[in-house]
Amino acid sequence: MLTKYGLDNILVMLSIGIGLIVFSFFFQVSILKYIFIILGLLLILFTFIFFRDPDRTIPEEAQNNPRIILSPADGKVTEIIEIYENDYIKDNTKRISIFLSPLDVHVNRSPVSGSVEYLDYIPGKFLAAYDYKASEQNEQSKIGVKNDYGKVLFKQIVGVLARRIVTDLIIGQEIKAGDKIGMMKFGSRMYIFLPINAEITVKVGDRVIAGETIIAKLK
Numbered sequence: 001m002l003t004k005y006g007l008d009n010i011l012v013m014l015s016i017g018i019g020l021i022v023f024s025f026f027f028q029v030s031i032l033k034y035i036f037i038i039l040g041l042l043l044i045l046f047t048f049i050f051f052r053d054p055d056r057t058i059p060e061e062a063q064n065n066p067r068i069i070l071s072p073a074d075g076k077v078t079e080i081i082e083i084y085e086n087d088y089i090k091d092n093t094k095r096i097s098i099f100l101s102p103l104d105v106h107v108n109r110s111p112v113s114g115s116v117e118y119l120d121y122i123p124g125k126f127l128a129a130y131d132y133k134a135s136e137q138n139e140q141s142k143i144g145v146k147n148d149y150g151k152v153l154f155k156q157i158v159g160v161l162a163r164r165i166v167t168d169l170i171i172g173q174e175i176k177a178g179d180k181i182g183m184m185k186f187g188s189r190m191y192i193f194l195p196i197n198a199e200i201t202v203k204v205g206d207r208v209i210a211g212e213t214i215i216a217k218l219k
Helices: 004-024 030-050 060-064
Strands: 068-070 075-085 091-100 107-109 114-122 140-147 150-158 165-167 180-184 188-195 214-217
Touching (some): 060 068, 075 188, 091 214, 114 165, 150 165, 150 180, 188 214
Antiparallel strands (some): 075 091, 107 180, 114 140, 140 150, 165 180
């Protein structure tokens, strides 16, 4: 299944891929013909890989317990630090950073159940997602969610290739952990800010799956 969040990109990329294949038949030189066919097939394949939206099994524990924090993105945990968060939580927090490669699923899911209290979109630069300056300077969307156990903030941050973030939420909306909330296009990074006393259940280097991997528990 392909995601609805990337329909415009999907149509453009598939059209280009098919166009390359059709264009290849105008060449008499076999090597050029095969090059264009291969390029077209690779673009079509990449489109289906990148914009895939697989079903996920939300842990029963997360469905029934608002203390549970799920990974909002597929990728690799690259950093867990303590840092002051001054936009929404306005206190010392634990921040988990998840890096997404272009081959990871880029559909994002809510890490927590609660009410959306804070939304902020910031247009910016397009530094490589692995560059930590990207967390402040790149295009990003910030989402703050509150429940009875505290506040959680997460950031969608795009990378050097990305040119669009989709955030499918409104202020006051009630969401559940594991709900789809949008998409980051191409190489990206996700930050999750948690209360300082949250129990982290992953470590740097772990691979996580959006909507399935439990990454923390609120006290």
